[in-house]
Amino acid sequence: MASDLQDVRMSDGCNIKAKILGHGPDKPLLLTVHGAPGLSTHRETEAWCGPFADIFRVLVFDLRGCGESDKQRPYTHARWIQDVDELRQWAKADKFVMIGGSNGGFLTLDYALAYQQHLYGIIVSDTAAQQGHWGLMNMLKTALTNNRIKPDPDQVLRMFSGRCIDQMDLLTGFGSIAALYESPPEVKEHAEVDVGSVLSGATVPFYEAANAAMGDCLSRYDVRDRLKEIKVPAFVGVGRYDWVTPVSCGEELEAGLPTSKLVIYERSGHFPGLEEKTKFQKDVREFVKTMDVPGLKWVKA
Structure with missing residues (x-):
């Protein structure tokens, strides 16, 4: 099956695969960033951000x-x-709204600190102002002690420390803990979208990028002291059962960002945009109304 993505050539010669949903000459841009480098792809963000194509x-x-x-x-x-900013230029948008979940939220916050002049506002879901050694160790502890899964401890340790040995090591390691990204079984029955089915379709393993993200980038990531510099409106969503970036991470973001709104999704894990899709869509649309974004007069309630 032929891909519907286009090549967008970056300044260093790298080809990034991208596409725009909801074409329209007067529509503002919503630029999405998927999570889990080396695992996730655009199919993840298309699943929970694609519905915004009626207004963006x-x-x-x-x-x-x-x-x-x-x-x-x-x-x-x-x-x-930097790739995000070059994609902004490719899309011919001086300013835009940026949305990212999980690791995509880390990149959204980093982008806001470097290129805030190009943003109307940001939307982050299940993300944090820092991850670092302590955050990664807490994730590892949860993965190894949760009775919902039975992973190989050595394999999970390799994944969280950025030491996967090949593609299969990464894929099977992630597969062994994937159930934790959803709400627990007694809550999951109410989910609007099955997270597992979306993740399986959006997972394309490349262990070198995953190792870099987990072993180097996240161990250095900490923007807590700089959140006050982000002046644009910020929407922060988090699932009540999120084990990766729990509710406390969302509360820390709300406290640190000058203009922010926190919404806790009581029936969601790491992907409220899927598990509580209707509420998430409504909440984000209502928040977008508070931004000064030209061309959004037709926003739905």
């Missing part, structure tokens, strides 16, 4: 080292957010 031009893409994009280094936050 929604740009989805594969980060370098992910999906169908070139596997060209470097795999760093600085290069990934």
Whole structure:
């Protein structure tokens, strides 16, 4: 099956695969950033951000080292957010709204700190102002002690420390803990979208990018002291049962961002945009109404 993504050539020659949903000459741009470099692809963000194409031009893409994009280094936050800004230019948008979940939220916050002049506002879901060694160790502890799963401890340790040995090591390691990204079984029955089915369709393993993201980038990521510099409106969503970036991470973001709104999704894990899709869509649309974004007079309630 032929891909519907386009090649967008970056300034260093790397080809990024991208597409825009909801074309329209007067629509503002919503640029989405998927999570989990080396695992996730644009299919993840298309699943939970695609519905906004009625009011935005929604740009989805594969980060370098992910999906169908070139596997060209470097795999760093600085290069990934530079790619975002070059995609903004490709989409011919001086200003836009940026949305990212999980690791995509880390990159959204980093982008806001580097290129705030190009933002109307940001939307982050299940993300944090820092991850670092302590955050990664807490994730590892949860993965190894949760009775919902029975992973190989050595394999999970390799994944969280950025030491996967090949594609299969990464894929099977992630597969062994994937159930934790959903709400627990007694809550999951109410989910509007099955997270597992979306993740399986959006997972394209590339262990070198995953190793860089987990082993280097996240251990250095900490923007807590700089949140006050982000002056644009910020929407922060978090699932009540999120084990990766729990509710406390969302509360820390709300406290640190000058103009922010926190929404806790009581029946969701790490993907409220899927598990509580209707509420998430409504909440984000209501929040977008508070931004000064030209062309959004037709926003739905």
